[in-house]
Amino acid sequence: MAALDIVTVPVNGGIGLEDSAVAASAGGDTAPVGPGRLLYVMNGDAAPHTATVATPGTVAGLPLPEVVVVVPAGESAIVPLTTVFRGVNGRASITYDAVTAVSVAVFELER
Structure with missing residues (x-):
């Protein structure tokens, strides 16, 4: 899995x-979670694609x-990356x- 950085x-x-996004990794990606963080998924393909964010808690x-x-x-779609998505690696x-023509980014508003 590739580690996405915060933009x-x-x-x-x-x-x-779109200018800030990178190609989605075939093996999946990891992203930092927290208040105000958003996952951006852009699908430039001719077919729909599905992004799945694991929720490891109970x-x-x-x-x-x-x-x-x-x-x-x-x-494109935006998914809030709240702490409910925090895995064992944080x-x-x-x-x-x-991942054909799928690009992703993690955004956070400057504080």
Whole structure:
């Protein structure tokens, strides 16, 4: 799995989401979690693709469901990376059904 870095979005200016994204890794990616952090998934393929964020925790002994986001062809999606996604390594684990023309980034608003 590749480790995604945080892209800080300045409060006094914008940032190109697509320009900051990198190719999704075939083996999946990991990302830092926390307040104000967002996973951006852009699907530049002609077919829809699915991104899955693991939720390793439990509530009352029951596993939490994974977050599954289907991104239509040519569109993008944003998933808040809250601490519920924190794995044993302190990061979220993200997998994809395919990575053809899929790019991703982790954004956080400058503090």
